[in-house]
Amino acid sequence: xxxxxxxRIAGSAFDAHHPPSNEIIEKCVHCGFCLPVCPTYVLWGQExxxxxxxxxxxxxxxxxxxxxxxNWVRHFDSCLGCMACMSACPSGVDYGKLxxxxxxxxERNTERSPGEKRYRRFLFEHFTRPERLKRIRLPLLAYQxxxxxxxxxASGLLKLLPKRLQVLESLLxxxxxxxxxxxxxxxxxxxxxxxxxxxxxxxxEFFPQVNAATARVLAAEGCEVIAPRTQPCCGALLVHAxxxxxxxxxxxxxxxxxxxxxxxxxxxxxxxxxxxVKDYAYLLRDDPAYADRARSFSAKCKDVxxxxxxxxxxxxxxxxxxxxxxxDSCHLRHAQGVQFQPRALLSRxxxxxxxxxxxxxxxxxxxxxxxxxxxxxASAIGDRKANLIAPxxxxxxxxxxxGCLLQLQTSLARNGQRxxxxxxxxxxxxxxxxxxxxxxxx
Ligand code: SF4
Ligand code: SF4
Numbered sequence: 001x002x003x004x005x006x007x008r009i010a011g012s013a014f015d016a017h018h019p020p021s022n023e024i025i026e027k028c029v030h031c032g033f034c035l036p037v038c039p040t041y042v043l044w045g046q047e048x049x050x051x052x053x054x055x056x057x058x059x060x061x062x063x064x065x066x067x068x069x070x071n072w073v074r075h076f077d078s079c080l081g082c083m084a085c086m087s088a089c090p091s092g093v094d095y096g097k098l099x100x101x102x103x104x105x106x107e108r109n110t111e112r113s114p115g116e117k118r119y120r121r122f123l124f125e126h127f128t129r130p131e132r133l134k135r136i137r138l139p140l141l142a143y144q145x146x147x148x149x150x151x152x153x154a155s156g157l158l159k160l161l162p163k164r165l166q167v168l169e170s171l172l173x174x175x176x177x178x179x180x181x182x183x184x185x186x187x188x189x190x191x192x193x194x195x196x197x198x199x200x201x202x203x204x205e206f207f208p209q210v211n212a213a214t215a216r217v218l219a220a221e222g223c224e225v226i227a228p229r230t231q232p233c234c235g236a237l238l239v240h241a242x243x244x245x246x247x248x249x250x251x252x253x254x255x256x257x258x259x260x261x262x263x264x265x266x267x268x269x270x271x272x273x274x275x276x277v278k279d280y281a282y283l284l285r286d287d288p289a290y291a292d293r294a295r296s297f298s299a300k301c302k303d304v305x306x307x308x309x310x311x312x313x314x315x316x317x318x319x320x321x322x323x324x325x326x327x328d329s330c331h332l333r334h335a336q337g338v339q340f341q342p343r344a345l346l347s348r349x350x351x352x353x354x355x356x357x358x359x360x361x362x363x364x365x366x367x368x369x370x371x372x373x374x375x376x377x378a379s380a381i382g383d384r385k386a387n388l389i390a391p392x393x394x395x396x397x398x399x400x401x402x403g404c405l406l407q408l409q410t411s412l413a414r415n416g417q418r419x420x421x422x423x424x425x426x427x428x429x430x431x432x433x434x435x436x437x438x439x440x441x442x
Pocket of ligand 2: 055
């Protein structure tokens, strides 16, 4: 069970509640194969902002050779948790488990400045609560539809706001019609699967069109889709930021919401959420009431592209004459190992031309709340990605995560590119419905 105030391990900077595993730390042979894919190492060229350097810092803290000083913490705050280092590591170092444990230690045992604490609390209290996002949706919609956003952005007024507000404003998605997903969507034709749909928080309120498209595509491919109303936030943002206690509570509530739905699979269309729910078995491993339930829950979790690729095509696809650059979301490619399925699905669409973005293994700078708490690094990483996308002359960029969608939209716009960014499932939906590519590009 989770102990909110664990005691400190003698001779170590860490407390006794799941410190970063020495066994994993020792697996690192310092070869450096992970360095070229680490966005912060690529950016700054500093060893301590590389995976190898961060693992060494964990080792020092574990052996009591350093405290968790603000300088030490800085190197972990700058890590995007993108897991590109894991995919590149020939020794199988599970950096994901190390950074998750380290972040939880940091949040329990170090003190952030009052301003930072307030800001992080604001982010967690809003981005993990769909009902709160729903309340701010309407004023934001009015801000955009009235034309005020265009005026404010053009006037330079934003520069007078505190940096954090500027960043939040710059990442606002273009809000549209709210398309709620029904609690049950019947399968078209003979039912092939009964699936549960994770609605997400940001996805549910800011990208409802993505959830609606997901339910339509799954139904068209013969899935009965169940979207329980009682499902809360899955806790992904919290767990990736070291807020373990709050994350565990949401994990348990999510499991409760899907229990009894009798679904064959639990489908996610947000890579960060998908990797988190697949990890519930690990997160809740020492909770006697939930460990077994979490194991069976996680075993059913799949990204929507995995489900559709496994099912094989049944619905008719109409041509979409578009050049599409596909961006791998890190929590899909590295954390879930899902890389080929979205490409395979897009390749099924007649006349669609798929373009590969160079440095595909490297993050776009979104990474949960990273672009909100580390805006300068996130912008630099986003600019690099935008500059790699520009020569592709793509009509559309497709990706599988709402955070990447926001980050790419903002980075492309900042670099003068008007390329549309959509979720992969929206292209499949448009193709199934025979939507004119021109309509999509409007
Ligand atoms: S998770 Fe990403 S940013 Fe962090 S060390 Fe690994 S590659 Fe670098
Ligand atoms: S690739 Fe793996 S073993 Fe090599 S330095 Fe990076 S984490 Fe360590």
